[in-house]
Amino acid sequence: MAETYQKYLDPAVLNEIRHLEVTARNVVEGFISGLHKSPYKGFSVEFAQHREYVPGDDLRYLDWKAFAKSDKYYIKEYEEETNFRAVIVLDTSESMRYKSGENLSKLDYGRYMAASLAYLIQRQSDAAGLGLFDQKLYDFVPPATSHASLMRMLASMHERKPEKKTDIGEVLTDVAQRAGRRSLVILVSDLFDRLDNLRKGLEHVSARKHDVIVFNLMDHQEREFTFDRLTQFLGMEGYPDLLVDPRALRKAYLEEVATFTAEARRVCLRSRADFTPIDTQTPLGVVLQAYLAKRMGRRG
């Protein structure tokens, strides 16, 4: 089980993003997260776990009651509270199952993205949560800073099977409510839904003062459409099948994609959401590095 979880924590990926700072695009309740450790560290109100005392530990956190019962020294560790909360919302609809060639499927790519982001956020003592969705939100893991929370998120992503259609509007409304305090909502999806739904969902999220980053995941083939012979396309999410010579259709298809991308970007910008199209052939580290660099540049 541990190995399964660990596979989503690609050391190479983490190494690339280790020295980067996660900054929120907007100020979250007067605190700046990222560069410094939380000033409230050690004063957390929420107990997390015990561990054995080792020389050098601050004696203030020695649990005397436990010592009285077990005659052993334990140190009490508390969950750190933070002002930065991030909820990663990963699309697990049927369309995310698509992959071309040796590439990762969009879902797998999204899982790597979510896991990396969650690990990065937690490593900086910020809270990361997760929600999986298709037509509705499943397995919502509230934002937390604990390692156990990360494990829950990974397990949840692993178990989820892509089966159903997408309804982003409903899901984002749900996320906006569950995220609680103002949070950073990171939407990882192919957005294969009506853009009207996306607009409504983003409006709900913005109304709750959440900040939103939209990663629009698409497979390389979905972006370039380089099929070279007669192909029967089997529709996902209830679409009909289509037998067609893709070479004759390529120009019109690419126009459709470009139109959609431009429209999605416009919808996001209108809701003050950041929109980033991602090709699943692009190395994940490069994508996160580019994104975080961009976020850092806009911090001030």
Add this chain to the structure above:
Amino acid sequence: MPTWLIWTLGLGVPLAAAAVPVVIHLINLTRYRRVEWAAMEFLLNAYKRTRKRMQLESIIMLMLRVLAVILLAAALFPMGCERIRDWAQDSAGLGRLNLSTDAPLHLVLVLDDSASMAYANEGQTAFERGRQYALTLVESMRPGRDRVSIVRLSDVYVPPRAGGVAVTDEEAQKSTRRRVSQLAALDLDAARDNIAASTVAAVDTNVLGAMREAARAIEGTPDQDAVGLVVISDFLESGWKELRKDGAVHKDFRDVMTRINERLARARTTPVFFDAGFDNTQNIAITRVECLERVIGNGMEARILVHVQNFASGAGGESKPVRLKYRIDGGSERPFSGVLNLPPNRVNDPVELRLSARDLALKPDEEKSGASRNIEVFTDEADALKADNSRSLVVHVVPNIPILVVNGVPHANPALDETFYLETALGISSGRGDDDRGQPGTRITPNRVISMRPEQLTALESFLDYRLVILCNVAALSEGTITKLEEFVSAGYGLVVFDGDQLDFQRWNQDLYKKGAGLLPVKLRDPGGNSDPSAQGYELSPVAAAHPVVRLFMDTAEDRAILTTPKAVRNWRNVEIPTGAEADPMRPVEVLLNLNFSAGPVPFMVERPFGRGRVVYVATTAGERWNSLWQGEGLPLFLYLELAHYLTGNEARYSNLAVGEPWRRVLRTADLAPRYTVRDPAGTQSELLPTAEEGLKLLEYAGTAIPGVYTVTALDRAEGGDYRRKWQERVAVNLEARESNVVRLAGGDSETPKDVEAVLKDALENIPFTFQRAGTELSKGALAGGDTGAGLWMYLAAFGVAFLLMETLWSAVISKAED
């Protein structure tokens, strides 16, 4: 080849080839990749936008691929494709003949077997091409059901002098004798055998006659049967020019084709014209050989004119050097011309061949009856049409032509003798030109003149030993003499009557005019003019300019002056042309010459037939009693010599018939024999039966179907029931000169020339027809790359390959364009 196989190969193979891209396309439709696709909404939207354009492009591309495959196939397999094309064309043609119906098909095949069809190119004649096509047609018909009628031009009567074009009812009746056989409604085996055995018949092209035969065959087809017409010819100008829209018999051709088309239309077929001819032709031909002497007597020279011409069309139009040779009766060859450089399609001056008296001299055993000589003229080198590289002329050399001159006023003084000058003129060649060594001189005429006085005539049993009798100023004739003269002229011989002061005209009117029924052509009246030798004379003027006697003087003004200038006739006899009851429409009187008397023209020379012979009356004396003609420029020499030639002309025995032209000979009493035979050039001997026409006994032979020398022999009964030769005549038969003209049928002007098909279209106007040409498939040069067709196929191959490359590149470019 069976019909089903032709259909299968002719249509199935091209369709199969054309279907290859379609099949590939359909197979590809079943061999597609299946892909689960997430961005289906984009795809569906794009599909909805481009669906119609995609379908159109797909169809266009498919059609272009089909075309490319066909072109490529045609380029890579030109021979095969041409065969298929021809089969397809054949099938198309036969399709128009309703082969696809269940009705029995009657195919009328007009096969041009005229001489020009022997024109050869690369070892194959036009006739062989046409015959192969005809056999292909027959092969494609259904045995036991269909039948074929064959109309060969050699089966069609060729009227003499009409070039085989104008067929009158009378001639059509005669043509029943001429038709070799009626090849109507043959079963397929018989038709196949007949076509395969057909050869070029050396006749001339008589398309109109053949089409009339075809029309008869077509109209005789039962209504419930299908009927078709196929005309196979080389379409040369010589045979088809008169059928063009501007041709002399276009209306007749159009009419007969309209008749044919009415019947074909009911069977839903159209006439098929198959062009078996060649382009770029050249043919050196001896077109005519003629003898300038009317009658050749023993010891005479003979002048032969040889006409030779260079016929060319298309790229063949260039000058051609040629030498001429001759031989007599198969003897040694002798050249008689230098190198003649003949320009194309130009009528050249004839080349003269002068035969010496020795060349034609009679052998001792021939000196009594004479003999014929076959003079064969030929080129030194054979060309594409061999049949006209030589031409024969048979001349009959007679010992002499005996002419009896009856002198009504003999006198010791030649100037006062009635016939001295006349005898001298007629017998100018009668041995008076012997040279110093005692050898006979060259004779100019064949005449042998015998002179008698009138009283000697009663002693003659008959005049039949003579060929011409001339009565000069004879006072009167006894009844017996008149009867013998009438028998003589009736038998086909000539009589000339010169008037004069001794002539008792009233007795002549009574005994010889006989109110228009006698020998004398006109009724005589009182003489006119002045008998004083110093009195004014009057000149002659021609009336019947085309008459053989007068025509000699009509060629030039100088010639005419010889006849019309001398004012030499002082006295003449006034005559009365028979009219009313004395006139006989069967014996018309023709005035040949008039005398220009101041009071009005007076008949001077008058001709009238009598029986089979002719009588000519001259209204002045043969001597100088009434005229001074002999003192002038020699008018009487030419005039009377020409008159004698004319009246003894049936002694001429040279012949130069065209193939198909019947040989005829009027049988005089002396020629009659119990049996006649003819031997053709192939050695086949057949009997000839004399016929009668207008009271004349005729010997006629119409089977002159092949060039060469025919021999007609009259056989008399001998002792013991055997036959012995009474007389023999040879007849030369040559190719019709028109057939030498191998220039292709064309029309229009130099700026917009029309080919054969266009000319036919013009001529047939609204009558639909199918035109097919013998193509390069029969030319083995096509495979060797030496034929012009190879260039076309190379072009098609290049086009096909280029198209495929372009199509491929185009697809590739389209794929890259969106990058």
